[in-house]
Amino acid sequence: MKMEMASVNWVLAAAGFLLWTSGGSAAPMECHFDSRALCVFEGRHFSLGETWMDNACMQCTCLHPVGVGCCETVHRPVDFPAWCQVRVEPATCKVSLVQTADPRLPCYPGDDFKDPSHGSLQLQQQLGG
Structure with a gap:
């Protein structure tokens, strides 16, 4: 006991x-x-x-x-746009925000970028923004 x-x-x-x-x-x-x-x-x-x-x-x-x-062991962000998702690299445990529609692309939440499903991010990239 x-x-x-x-x-x-x-x-x-x-x-x-x-x-x-x-x-x-x-x-x-x-x-x-x-x-x-x-x-x-x-x-x-x-x-x-x-x-x-x-x-x-x-x-x-x-x-x-x-x-x-x-x-x-990683801090996951909790406040980000719905069009983003959290990605954790298993080998390095590095956390990043990526676009849900295309996880190869980073997600930059904020006023300067909008939901890419509406084309605004692509338009900004085309204009050099």
């Missing part, structure tokens, strides 16, 4: 740390805990307290034997 309580206390402390470190003035980053997860990623086994970065830019911490806690 003492071991179980110590594990639970450690998990609560670790979860609090994960939530505290992911805070800030930007949009809150999400964390989750999976009590059924094993401390294994891409064939590598991790020990209590070890961390790793998964393919979705989540930093995970082994909380063995009680599970795995993971938190986002």
